[in-house]
Amino acid sequence: MKTEDLKNSQEYKYGFTTDVENIRAPRGLNEETIKFISNIKKEPKWMLDWRLKAFNRLKVLKEPDWQKPKYPKINYQDLYYYSAPKSTSEKPKSLDEIDPKILETYKKLGIPLDEQKRLNGIAVDAVFDSVSVATTFKDELTKKGIIFCSISEAIQKHPDLVKKYLGSVIPLSDHYFATLNSAVFTDGSFVYIPPNTRCPMELSTYFRINASETGQFERTLIIADKGSYVSYLEGCTAPMRDENQLHAANVELVALDDAEIKYSTVQNWYPGDENGVGGIYNFVTKRGACRGRNSKISWTQVETGSAITWKYPSCILQGDNSVGEFYSIAITNNHQKADTGTKMIHLGKNTKSKIISKGISAGKADNMYRGLVEIKNKASNSRNYTQCDSLLMGNKCGAHTIPYIKNNNSSSTIEHEATTTKINEEQLYYCNQRGLDQEEAVSLIVNGFCKEVLQQLPMEFAVEAQKLVAISLEGSVG
């Protein structure tokens, strides 16, 4: 990247706000709010009951506080739980009906919703605050029997699938934030791939928080039926604000016999300014169940944004011979904090899991890998390989690795490797001497460090992710 581009991109370039008129739920968390959300989405009764059940459960749950990054108490009564652009009160049926301002927003973000301008054959579901505004390439997918729509639409049109799988991986009463999400979730994506179908294009959801004082609670449910394959990608951005905004999503994946799901995340929520003011709290529950034999779930995440990232995308390896993978890059700069990792629960025989985690901290940031590998007593001949590498830049940041390892089966093997390194002066000098300036040198070294993970991303996004890695570390060496 040339110096001029670097200068222009110094600041968070997605920090703009879009001026649209909103419909909001009344402030605060109570039964009325939940009924309001359910009502505005014209949900059937069973859905409302499900939400209320979650809400009742929430009353007795306590917010967890065992995590490393502490944050000031969130006043849940002070938040808005639903905010949607007025113009989308009825979901627009075609692109012409979408508020041009919203289209413009996505254009600025580099996400064309116009199918004429194909984005390398990627189908996009765009979620703006609490509602899905557009889903592209629907017709083409429908021909193959693939369902790709917003979760609200799925509740109306495919209630049997939703009833069967919603909450089957992350139960209603799982933990505080997951239960909160179950009570007030607003929108998100729903994917169903029929048996023996290979999804012909990348599916992608683009989340955008726009309104202030609003929490975003989305829910994603992906089901890959027997022998199917799908690759799914999510991206996220938010405006720059000096308040902290809460993002508590639930993502559930279900893979049946011989099915494979590849789930990639490029998370670039607003991280706060260099003094740690503002930014998103990204408290997300992501869990995949390898239900069937020979099924596979692979998580890839590139976490560069958010003031606090707190999430553990997990795999429950239920089916025999199932495979779970987790590839992660977590970059924290300035005052950002991350407490992230994965959980691999081996239940079936001959199950395999692989964890590659790369944590990079710069500035005054704190980066933590926390992971659980558990092999239950019936999971004979199972294997896990874990590699956690941390890279430190400067002397005010921190990196921590906390692996929890439980093996209850004597025929199974668990391996754990971890390294902590600092970018060394000699490497920088070597790069400088070959004509690279400081920023280019850091970008080259860091991209090399993350290579194993970046390689896992779909091609179109790998290049973007590389740039993002370079941008989020700008000005961190000096």
Next chain:
Amino acid sequence: MLNIKNLEAKVDNKHILNGLNLDIKPGEVHAIMGPNGSGKSTLANVLSGKNGYETKGVIKFNGENLSELSTEERAQKGIFLAFQYPLEIPGVNTNVFLRTSLNSSLNKFSPSFTYSRSFLMFCFDHFSIISFIF
């Protein structure tokens, strides 16, 4: 071409170079010899602009004062240091490293080599022995 006048270099208040004078004309090859610790590497490091040295004196390269330039700017003007023990940058292969290096040294307005393939073609066109590296 390279003119060094009264070059002094200090590390932690320890004098290593004490007023070195050297003129090198185009086409000349010079070998600097001396026992361990006599300052050969320090001279090379100071010429390339490595951090950590306190220096005095003048280094001119093609009439331009080098002391005001950063390491990468000097490199781009043609000061090249062959490392005794070249480092490995984990995860960065030779192709990517050379390509990044070349791109950063190219003029801002000339096209850069974004893809491995175009870079390889460029190498095949310009060098004959390069093929085995890749």
